[in-house]
Amino acid sequence: LRHVVSLSGGLSSAVAASRVIHRYGKEATTLWFADTLWEDEDLYRFLEDLEKWFGMTIVHQAKGITPLQVAENNHIIPCNFMALCSKELKQWECKKLLKGFEKPVTLHLGLDWTEEHRTIAPKSAYEQIKGVIVDFPLLWIPFEPWDYDKVVESWGIKIPRLYKLGFSHNNCGGRCVRQGAKEWVRLYRTFPERYREVAKWEREHTKGRSILESRKGGVEKPLFLDELEMTQGEYKLDMLGVVEDHYACLCSY
Numbered sequence: 563l564r565h566v567v568s569l570s571g572g573l574s575s576a577v578a579a580s581r582v583i584h585r586y587g588k589e590a591t592t593l594w595f596a597d598t599l600w601e602d603e604d605l606y607r608f609l610e611d612l613e614k615w616f617g618m619t620i621v622h623q624a625k626g627i628t629p630l631q632v633a634e635n636n637h638i639i640p641c642n643f644m645a646l647c648s649k650e651l652k653q654w655e656c657k658k659l660l661k662g663f664e665k666p667v668t669l670h671l672g673l674d675w676t677e678e679h680r681t682i683a684p685k686s687a688y689e690q691i692k693g694v695i696v697d698f699p700l701l702w703i704p705f706e707p708w709d710y711d712k713v714v715e716s717w718g719i720k721i722p723r724l725y726k727l728g729f730s731h732n733n734c735g736g737r738c739v740r741q742g743a744k745e746w747v748r749l750y751r752t753f754p755e756r757y758r759e760v761a762k763w764e765r766e767h768t769k770g771r772s773i774l775e776s777r778k779g780g781v782e783k784p785l786f787l788d789e790l791e792m793t794q795g796e797y798k799l800d801m802l803g804v805v806e807d808h809y810a811c812l813c814s815y
């Protein structure tokens with residue numbers, strides 16, 4: 563029986579991988595990473611450190627386009643409700659990978675008890691492929707007793723720098739199209755060049771529509787990133803948290 567762990571470049575999937583290797587052994591385990599080609603440089607350092615720690619090679623798979631190119635090809639405005647990049651660059655690539663394995667095969671995802679409500683969708687989606695089972699190693703009893711950053715540090719590995727910089731994830735270099743205003747402001751303050759790249763793209767490609775929406779005074783209207791840049795000085799980050807800032811993008815739905 564083959565066990566595939568989907569690594570996102572974040573802490574939780576790294577800890578999930580460790581649990582799978584511990585339970586099933588290296589021989590039976592495949593570590594897999596879907597590259598959006600829009601990642602933070604330090605994510606690759608983290609994956610290399612994991613390879614050394616686990617004594618295994620991580621399989622990298624990339625469709626060859628970035629999330630913005632996915633949006634262009636599909637003529638959509640990428641946002642929390644329309645994140646085709648997550649589907650095309652991660653979920654579909656993962657399905658391709660799973661179809662190539664002899665069955666049965668188990669796909670392990672790094673969702674934990676805080677995200678248990680998210681486990682239903684990937685389970686039903688991937689288990690449509692005959693012989694595929696989806697499992698969640700972070701839900702195995704006993705639960706991991708420490709914070710994941712402490713677990714990873716206990717391996718002698720530095721946690722990905724985006725966490726140290728305050729980001730809640732290590733996806734797409736902090737510029738996830740699903741995130742809310744709070745994380746965009748964080749991106750602007752940390753990596754202004756990344757922010758401006760997306761802001762420029764937004765003006766050039768979305769024909770008057772925007773990635774973010776303003777809901778000021780209960781009225782919904784487009785909020786362009788260059789407009790948010792002009793007003794971001796008015797905000798403290800803790801004023802801006804919205805539901806979109808609490809999301810997951812691995813190869814889950």
Ligand code: SF4
Nearest residue numbers: 647733734738739811
């Ligand atoms: S992290 Fe965000 S931008 Fe990147 S692939 Fe996932 S949904 Fe798209």
